[in-house]
Amino acid sequence: MINFIVAQTDLKAFITIDFDGNLTPNDLKSVQPPDPIAGDFAKKLVILSGRAPIWLYAFLVHYYHPVKAVAVFDPRLDGGVVVQSHSNDYSVGDLVRFD
Amino acid sequence: MINFIVAQTDLKAFITIDFDGNLTPNDLKSVQPPDPIAGDFAKKLVILSGRAPIWLYAFLVHYYHPVKAVAVFDPRLDGGVVVQSHSNDYSVGDLVRFD
Numbered sequence: 001m002i003n004f005i006v007a008q009t010d011l012k013a014f015i016t017i018d019f020d021g022n023l024t025p026n027d028l029k030s031v032q033p034p035d036p037i038a039g040d041f042a043k044k045l046v047i048l049s050g051r052a053p054i055w056l057y058a059f060l061v062h063y064y065h066p067v068k069a070v071a072v073f074d075p076r077l078d079g080g081v082v083v084q085s086h087s088n089d090y091s092v093g094d095l096v097r098f099d
Numbered sequence: 100m101i102n103f104i105v106a107q108t109d110l111k112a113f114i115t116i117d118f119d120g121n122l123t124p125n126d127l128k129s130v131q132p133p134d135p136i137a138g139d140f141a142k143k144l145v146i147l148s149g150r151a152p153i154w155l156y157a158f159l160v161h162y163y164h165p166v167k168a169v170a171v172f173d174p175r176l177d178g179g180v181v182v183q184s185h186s187n188d189y190s191v192g193d194l195v196r197f198d
Contacts, residue, residue: 055170061160081124083161093126093127
């Protein structure tokens with residue numbers, strides 16, 4: 001089972017992926033991440049984090065398409081890299097902090 | 100500079116990411132992957148492959164949104180995991196081969 005731990009500020013949501021054992025592609029058919037439309041997600045930058053297969057991230061990036069912007073946290077850079085944006089507040093390739 | 104090596108069949112396009120050195124988030128501002136609208140990409144399953152940061156994959160998954168379906172190749176599974184589909188031919192979580 002894949003869990004998602006959410007921390008939020010007024011402008012950002014930091015979502016950490018957490019799971020036990022190994023994932024299989026089939027897990028994508030039942031995964032239930034926090035709804036991008038519910039709450040205030042749609043108005044925020046969503047930063048995805050956690051150790052997970054690239055295909056889980058790829059699924060989540062598409063899943064969170066409705067939100068203001070999506071970033072992927074890179075521990076080497078100590079920040080999130082914006083990979084899609086529907087707002088003038090963020091541009092693809094920006095490095096953003098969660099604070 | 101990021102290069103993309105494309106191999107295609109009638110139904111699938113296998114795109115391998117290739118670059119020298121280390122990438123920075125800023126590289127996303129100038130990267131030019133093969134156009135998802137040009138050629139026959141839009142009618143195909145696009146499988147992304149190669150060693151690259153998760154945020155580059157995340158960018159590409161959004162970039163290739165216009166195509167029939169997108170998969171991420173996982174060498175451990177020896178196949179591509181479908182992460183988004185706009186066709187009844189593929190479902191999210193399917194494991195697909197390139198042949």
